[in-house]
Amino acid sequence: MKETIGFPRALLFYYYYPAWRVFFESLGRTCKVSGKTTKAVIDSGIKVTVDEACLPVKAFHGHVQSLSGACDRVFVPRLVSVEKKAYICPKLMGLPDMVRHNCTGIRQILDPCIDMSRNRKAFKREVYATGRLFTQNSLRISTARRKAQHTYEAFIRLLEAGLTPIDAMIKLNIYDGQDFENSAIPHNALTWRKGAETRPLVIGLLGHPYIIYDSFLGMNVLDRLKSMGANVVTMDMLSPAIIEREAAKSPKRVFWTMGRRLLGAGYYFLTPGVVDGCLQMSAFACGPDSFIGELLQQESIRSQRKVPFMTIIVDEHTGEAGIQTRLEAFVDIAERSMLR
Amino acid sequence: MKLTFARLGNSHIAGKALLEALGIDVVLPPPPTKRTMSLGSLHSPEFACLPLKVNIGNYLEALEKGADTIVMVGGIGPCRLGLYGEVQRQILEGLGYDFKMIVVEPPQGRLDHVIRQLREITGAQPVTQYIRAGHIGWSKLTAIDALEKLALELRPFEESRGCVSSALEAALKCIDEADSPKAVAFALENGKEAMKSVCRKTDSKKPRIGIVGEVFMVLEPFVNCEIEKCLGEMGVLVYRSIYLSDWIVEHVVKDAFRIFRKSKLPYELAKPYLCHFVGGHGVETIASTVDYARQGLDGVIQVAPFTCMPEIIAQDLLPTVSRDLGIPVMTLVFDEHSSGTGVLTRLEAFIDLVQMSRRARR
Numbered sequence: 020m021k022e023t024i025g026f027p028r029a030l031l032f033y034y035y036y037p038a039w040r041v042f043f044e045s046l047g048r049t050c051k052v053s054g055k056t057t058k059a060v061i062d063s064g065i066k067v068t069v070d071e072a073c074l075p076v077k078a079f080h081g082h083v084q085s086l087s088g089a090c091d092r093v094f095v096p097r098l099v100s101v102e103k104k105a106y107i108c109p110k111l112m113g114l115p116d117m118v119r120h121n122c123t124g125i126r127q128i129l130d131p132c133i134d135m136s137r138n139r140k141a142f143k144r145e146v147y148a149t150g151r152l153f154t155q156n157s158l159r160i161s162t163a164r165r166k167a168q169h170t171y172e173a174f175i176r177l178l179e180a181g182l183t184p185i186d187a188m189i190k191l192n193i194y195d196g197q198d199f200e201n202s203a204i205p206h207n208a209l210t211w212r213k214g215a216e217t218r219p220l221v222i223g224l225l226g227h228p229y230i231i232y233d234s235f236l237g238m239n240v241l242d243r244l245k246s247m248g249a250n251v252v253t254m255d256m257l258s259p260a261i262i263e264r265e266a267a268k269s270p271k272r273v274f275w276t277m278g279r280r281l282l283g284a285g286y287y288f289l290t291p292g293v294v295d296g297c298l299q300m301s302a303f304a305c306g307p308d309s310f311i312g313e314l315l316q317q318e319s320i321r322s323q324r325k326v327p328f329m330t331i332i333v334d335e336h337t338g339e340a341g342i343q344t345r346l347e348a349f350v351d352i353a354e355r356s357m358l359r
Numbered sequence: 360m361k362l363t364f365a366r367l368g369n370s371h372i373a374g375k376a377l378l379e380a381l382g383i384d385v386v387l388p389p390p391p392t393k394r395t396m397s398l399g400s401l402h403s404p405e406f407a408c409l410p411l412k413v414n415i416g417n418y419l420e421a422l423e424k425g426a427d428t429i430v431m432v433g434g435i436g437p438c439r440l441g442l443y444g445e446v447q448r449q450i451l452e453g454l455g456y457d458f459k460m461i462v463v464e465p466p467q468g469r470l471d472h473v474i475r476q477l478r479e480i481t482g483a484q485p486v487t488q489y490i491r492a493g494h495i496g497w498s499k500l501t502a503i504d505a506l507e508k509l510a511l512e513l514r515p516f517e518e519s520r521g522c523v524s525s526a527l528e529a530a531l532k533c534i535d536e537a538d539s540p541k542a543v544a545f546a547l548e549n550g551k552e553a554m555k556s557v558c559r560k561t562d563s564k565k566p567r568i569g570i571v572g573e574v575f576m577v578l579e580p581f582v583n584c585e586i587e588k589c590l591g592e593m594g595v596l597v598y599r600s601i602y603l604s605d606w607i608v609e610h611v612v613k614d615a616f617r618i619f620r621k622s623k624l625p626y627e628l629a630k631p632y633l634c635h636f637v638g639g640h641g642v643e644t645i646a647s648t649v650d651y652a653r654q655g656l657d658g659v660i661q662v663a664p665f666t667c668m669p670e671i672i673a674q675d676l677l678p679t680v681s682r683d684l685g686i687p688v689m690t691l692v693f694d695e696h697s698s699g700t701g702v703l704t705r706l707e708a709f710i711d712l713v714q715m716s717r718r719a720r721r
Binding site: 068071072097099107110113116132274275303306314321 | 403404405406407408433435436437438439441442444445446449450452453462632633634635636637638639641665666667668669671672674675676678679690692
């Protein structure tokens, strides 16, 4: 029987699953993704983590537990850094240690250490070390690595074209869950807007991928906004050039990759005329977001609040009705600001 | 220029001495009170960690006293401290204050950067002046650390409640007034004598508790509800894992002159539990706990600000350390709502537990 590698559907699964799946499949392994986030998944995560941990980390633990018995190894990478001189989040740096000590039912954890803060050599070495767990043939590993790289690039292009990560995975035929989310290919609302006759309502949505694309943690925010007639643009749909240009407005370079991208996207969305409303969605007690949110708030005040800006914080107790009401109110305000 | 900086325990005494020796006008923020905390949390993001809020409170009160320049440390992450300067500047500017913020970034092996940043604060001055200022600042800092350490050793044996703390207070005042390294050494000796004179014999067996955690929470008695004093007055010998002078040697001096190797010891001690650095004091917290367990201490208390990312990782792993090494561990998380009474109750319960496990072991 083929060895199965389990992928928890949480945290940066939404960015790096396609590449790793192609990598492992090229090495003759099968991949299994945990189910969608549910109340039961969150509850089992909450049971094994400390109260102070943030919701996405708790959800991650829940997903790991749900994979117990269903796969031979669970993939819990130590994501230190994916670019020079920037980290992602301290919690992702300690994640394999936390999982190892909290989820005692897990047989084996696959935890490559991804650190590109100095150079890409260490990363390459780590990929080869991971590949060598499955084959001694270096050529096979290097082919698998190249394939994974191509898949990742294709995936990022699809995100920039306006697809959500799950939709992009479906398009690339690397998603085999039964839950087809929105198989119709949407469009990037920002590019569509230029040629259109009637001006659509566009909302810029800021948030970590594991919140806004997770239908449970993010309370289906994408679908909710769509059903209210709003087109949603996320930071993943913006070109890196725009994000870097905007993020460079901060005199101090933000040393979290996601934080800097959120800040860049946020500054862009807060520029009058780009979108009709900027919505930030963040998890309770998220460290980086507390600062990024404040910097965006200050920018919003400096620009005399020309673009409506709202922050929604989700935690394990968030109720759907509360979110719905606030989103409706926000869309109303965004519509009014569009007509003005 | 009227310069101010955030408070951290008693270190302002040394900071003031250093800057005044360079001819700079220093406006110290008043000692933190409830008002500092309310002001700080009113204007800070809700989920920012507590040090940022207290710093904002310090700055607001110092600006009220007429300060016009703020010095703050920077950083390169992943801990939020590195972004404090920028966020604080924007918050205060948003409130309409007119001031200049100087953020001193870590040297990372570039001595010329350090010198340029120093010049920005002090203006051009002869090198001897810097050395003289550094000497007096450093001697005061080490003296403060020595006195605080002695107080931890003496408190369980004091003749009457609080007399060691008041002797420490008086000694710190003498250190503050001393105007040369020689005078500092003299004040230090006098202070030590005075503190020892109010204590009984120090030979009976007292429970020993280590304090680990985030540097600001460990060093600032106002935010940790005077945990050291409370424990000491309950008859506990307290071991503090961080002293500012050690921290400066490890993180500033060794970072500036890359000829000394940074200590690898914390990483080795923490390895079975946490095998990668996670920013802040995460690894050090685990390492100190392991170290204290090996030294045979009776318990460890972790202090951390609410939402502190590195400490959350450590907190998550500490129960395993505690189980493996058989040492009771308690985590206290502080925010602007923490009250001394609540903390005291939990400390008492913890000490009861520690005493019980001590008896069981015998």
